[in-house]
Amino acid sequence: MRAAVLAMLLCAVAATAQSAPEASEVINRITAATALILSGEGAGRLNSISSGVIVRSNGVLLTAYHAIKNAREVQVRLKSGDVYDQAVLIGTDERRDVVALKIPATNLPTLPLGSGEDVKAGDPAYVVSNSSGLAWSASSGIFSASRLADEIPGAGQGFRVLQFTAPISGGASGAPVTDSQGRLVGIVTGGIGSGHKATVSSGPGFAVPIDAVIALADGSMTLALGSGAALQMPTNRQSASSAAIASFNPQEALRAAHTLCISAKTMYFTPARLERELAQQKDFSGLGLVVVKDPRVADLLISVDRPSFTYTFTYSVTDSRTSAVLESGKVTAIDGNAASEKIAKQLVVEWVKVRQAQPVSKSN
Numbered sequence: 001m002r003a004a005v006l007a008m009l010l011c012a013v014a015a016t017a018q019s020a021p022e023a024s025e026v027i028n029r030i031t032a033a034t035a036l037i038l039s040g041e042g043a044g045r046l047n048s049i050s051s052g053v054i055v056r057s058n059g060v061l062l063t064a065y066h067a068i069k070n071a072r073e074v075q076v077r078l079k080s081g082d083v084y085d086q087a088v089l090i091g092t093d094e095r096r097d098v099v100a101l102k103i104p105a106t107n108l109p110t111l112p113l114g115s116g117e118d119v120k121a122g123d124p125a126y127v128v129s130n131s132s133g134l135a136w137s138a139s140s141g142i143f144s145a146s147r148l149a150d151e152i153p154g155a156g157q158g159f160r161v162l163q164f165t166a167p168i169s170g171g172a173s174g175a176p177v178t179d180s181q182g183r184l185v186g187i188v189t190g191g192i193g194s195g196h197k198a199t200v201s202s203g204p205g206f207a208v209p210i211d212a213v214i215a216l217a218d219g220s221m222t223l224a225l226g227s228g229a230a231l232q233m234p235t236n237r238q239s240a241s242s243a244a245i246a247s248f249n250p251q252e253a254l255r256a257a258h259t260l261c262i263s264a265k266t267m268y269f270t271p272a273r274l275e276r277e278l279a280q281q282k283d284f285s286g287l288g289l290v291v292v293k294d295p296r297v298a299d300l301l302i303s304v305d306r307p308s309f310t311y312t313f314t315y316s317v318t319d320s321r322t323s324a325v326l327e328s329g330k331v332t333a334i335d336g337n338a339a340s341e342k343i344a345k346q347l348v349v350e351w352v353k354v355r356q357a358q359p360v361s362k363s364n
Helices: 002-019 023-032 210-218 240-244 250-256 271-280 336-356
Strands: 034-040 046-056 060-064 073-078 088-093 098-102 124-129 137-148 160-164 176-178 184-188 205-209 259-264 300-305 312-319 325-332
Touching: 023 034, 023 124, 023 137, 023 176, 034 060, 046 184, 046 210, 060 184, 060 210, 088 210, 098 210, 160 184, 184 210, 205 210, 250 312, 250 325, 250 336, 259 271, 271 300, 271 336, 300 336, 312 336, 325 336
Parallel strands: 259 300
Antiparallel strands: 034 046, 034 073, 046 060, 060 098, 088 098, 124 137, 124 176, 137 160, 160 205, 176 184, 184 205, 300 312, 312 325
16 A cells, blocks of 8 residues: 555656756746837837836737836837737826737737746746846846845835845836746846846846736726837947947036926926926026927937945936937936935026036137
8 A cells, every 4th residue: 555655746847857847848838928018209219128028929918017118109010020009098007017908919929828826936937038238138047036026125015016126227127027937927127127228137136926916907998109110129239320320428418408308208207397406406597408298309308217225326418419418417306306406406507507618618
């Protein structure tokens, strides 16, 4: 009897070992269900690269909210080579930084759903993402813990996240995180930057458990996003337009500007608050600058971001005609209101300095 039981146990172990898929097989499945998402600020200007995961074969994906929040144009690319320039927002969860998009596609590959509740510290974790703009990059590690977002500075409150060690970097937001069987257990969120210029994360990765956000895939919103037909992946080759502005003078552009438009890439910052803080700076009125709502009529474009799980707010000032970055900086603040005051002070000080400086003579 004892020998029979032992034989049954050995058979069960052998069957389990035989059924466990190879890592390469799991990664191939994840890759097929992972999307590359390009977001733009208009006129084909690429603003960010993020990742997404197909959760419904009829074209429903989950991705990071912050990556497409203020996008004026969105493009979705699949590993199969298919590109979709039209996407519809069907559900949002700002707290957890996850949204659901719908593209006009059918018969797409999906992953079986797992559960964040079943994940234990030490279990294998697989991620396929567009880290650093390198499409469909695979990485592996282990799940470190399941913890409240409240424990992580700047992450938010009232929900749980899965901590993992698989290496990721900018462009991984929205990527799928699976277990060793290739079951989808989480969506990468925050902490790694949203833009294609973000640097490699030096800390752990975090994912929202799929259990908490899968219902977004059945959302009833129908917000059509702008066509991303003009968006392209960045290239190292210097374009004709970039060559033309090689001798561009940022100081002259700042000196000649008359209008500016403010936008935010993060839910933790409100453009209207920065507008008010600028108006309250005693030297702002003398600059002759007017804040406008439409970026198409603005000379300067001010963009503010805050990587999730940090208290650092970054900002950049861009020339709308050439997309050249005129200045950039960062402040540390507890929230968007405090950041607005600090950013406003830094911007006005710099603008006053530039406007008071004498233009450089081109002939002598």
